Amino acid sequence: MRGKIGLVVGLGVGYVLGTRAGRARYEQIKTQAERVWALEPVQKQVGKAKGFMQASAMAVPRIAWNGVVKVVRTTTASGATPGQKLDAAIDEVEDAAEDIRKATS
Template identity: 70%
Template sequence: MRGKVGLVIGLGAGYVLGTRAGRARYEQIKTQAQKVWNLEPVQEQVARVKDLAASGAMKVPRLAWDGAVKVVKTVTSTAGTPGQKLDAAIDEAEDTVDDVKKAADKR
């Protein structure tokens, strides 16, 4: 019984001391991270990423995916011969390519 009480007291003391040291270390790391974040080269890169996200460049992958979905829907929903389905898919794919090119040119 005496060993268990000593163990509990030891664990409690270790927890309290560890959390205090842990919090101090956390604050140190947080302060250093803030300093790095506020450096001029880092902020320049942040601004570049924001500009890229605001431009049309982020639209290109979405447009390509949406176009692929449209091509598949066109093929599966078009009635007719396989040749007619192929022609409809090609037309839809060409429209998608044009949309992607326009979005890429706007960058």
């Protein structure tokens, strides 16, 4: 789906930038794009994207930082062999990655 949307947007931008029809055609395309942007379904999706980004923008750095702290604590713990520390660090990284996936879905 993203690929199709990207293709359409890319074709549109390429057409606008590459057209030889002049300023009048550019203004016509711009007006039509503004109409589409103002449509209720488009604005509804924009609102969802903004809400998602605001929620994720605060959660992801905190979760990532907590994951880094856990990995550092695991690798600096005494009484474990280097292999055990590596295995524990890998487990912590996988847990942190899963936490980030959950926060962004």
